Amino acid sequence: DVSKMLLHQGLRSLPVVDIDGRVVGILSRSDVVRLMLKPNETIAVGAQRRLDDYTGDGRWRVTVEEGCVTLAGPFADESERRIAIALSKTVPGTRMVSIAAGE
Template identity: 45%
Template sequence: MRAQDVMSSPVVVLHAEQSVKEAAAVLAGHGFTSAPVVDVDGRLVGVLSEADVLRGRIPVDPRSRIWDEVTDQLPPAMLVAEVMSSPAVAVSPGTDCAQVARMMLADRLRSVPVVDGAEVVGILTRRDLLRVIARDDEEIRVAVCSRLANYGGADRWAVTVHEGVVTVLDEYDDAVDRHVAQVIAEGVPGAVRAVVTSRTREASR
């Protein structure tokens, strides 16, 4: 399963010269935790997260320091380019989702832009991956059957799915075809593992 199979596209992007206030409105309005930032040519230059926006922008309530000495504070940055995280961590459309998941967990990322060259073509979020894990078994079965039909014919395979584990029963006993069928099945979003066997092998047990 590749990033391009489950990413969200098209993408809402922010612009480096956009004001932080405008960017905050975009994040809040769409319910995003972060968004890619592009330059005037549309190239990815960074990522703006909720944390980037919040940092230094929520003033202390003056009532809590009424007797304290007032100290001068630097004004908050006004432009996205001044507060965004850069360079951005990004992946290509062909990146394995298992690699993306490991990256998210290791670096505590909630989302990762997907780029083709320097152009943002999608975004992959933790929620996108959760949707894949939660995908209905019947939807997975139908998708596996469709892909296998394109490879070896619709009547050749019997497919069942339980808790994301795909079992494929092949009419014929061919090691190469079993391997290809396993690769096809495990490439379907939501499939966690595939077991492929043949009717001949099942009958001999």
């Protein structure tokens, strides 16, 4: 499958050819990743659900922009931050997770 070739073999792009073998376009790794990403809202709901299941109290807030999750709210310590990040990374489509400044 073309997407696996691009993502798992380290290829940056592949030519798209017609039936006669003429190049009609280029498929890049970023094209494939963009197609695989879930909408931000779906990622946010998934991350929020995982975090709420862990804390039981909705103490952390989730925002998502272009697959990048940002967590905000009080964290007891560094260990709790790492747990929140790890839980959020399990949501399909998540590209990266960060903690909001000042949290």
